Amino acid sequence: MTHAIETRLTELGHTLPEAPAPAANYVPFVRCGDTLYVSGQISQRPDGLITGKLxxxxxxxxxxxAAQYCALSLLAQAKAALGGDLSRLKRVVKLVGFVNSTPDFIDQPKVVNGASDLFGEVMGTAGAHARSAVSAASLPMGVAVEIEAIFEIE
Known part of the structure; x- marks a missing residue:
């Protein structure tokens, strides 16, 4: 049975990707009690990386x-961590967004809103979260955005 999150994604025209494999020496997520920590997910579409400097x-x-695609990958990792059962995802607690940007670019919050807005549209009030949106001089593989998340789970 499809969970409400996946149903809502479909209604919005989004497809949940497969959980991306780690690109280096780390695990994609760590569960600790009722908290799920998901490693940073980089901006990528099904056809490849979204690279560039804001x-x-x-x-x-x-x-x-690009940040919206990061959010989709975060949900894919959460689904993998929860054995395919997104109904165990209670809420988004915090996002930390890194934006590959020039020194004079000041709209990092507007960029990371792409992820925040998606969580709100898909999860309603359970998608509201604490957040940081910071500039980075560069990101792995030249991607535009990387976002990590902390979720409350059942």
């Missing part, structure tokens, strides 16, 4: 779309 080769709107 304030140079990308607009804030393009960055927000």
């Amino acid at each position: 304030g140079e080769s990308m607009s804030a709107e393009e960055g927000a779309e």
Whole structure:
């Protein structure tokens, strides 16, 4: 049976990807009691990485779309961590977003809103969260955005 989160994603025209494999020496998630920590997920579409630097080769709107893809990967990792059962996902506690941007780019919050908005649209009040949105001089493989998450789970 499809869970409400996946149903809502479909209604919004999104497809949940397979959980991406780690790109280095780390695990994609750690469960600790009723908390799930998901490692940073980089911006990637099904056809490849979303690369670029905000304030140079990308607009804030393009960055927000990249952040939305990070959120989809975060949900995919949560699904994998919960044995395929997203009904055990109670709420988003915190997001930390890293934006590959020029020194004078100041719209990191608008970029990370792409992920925050998706969680709100998909999970309602359970998608509301604490958050940081920071600039990075560069990110792995030249991606535009990387976001990590902390979830409350059952």
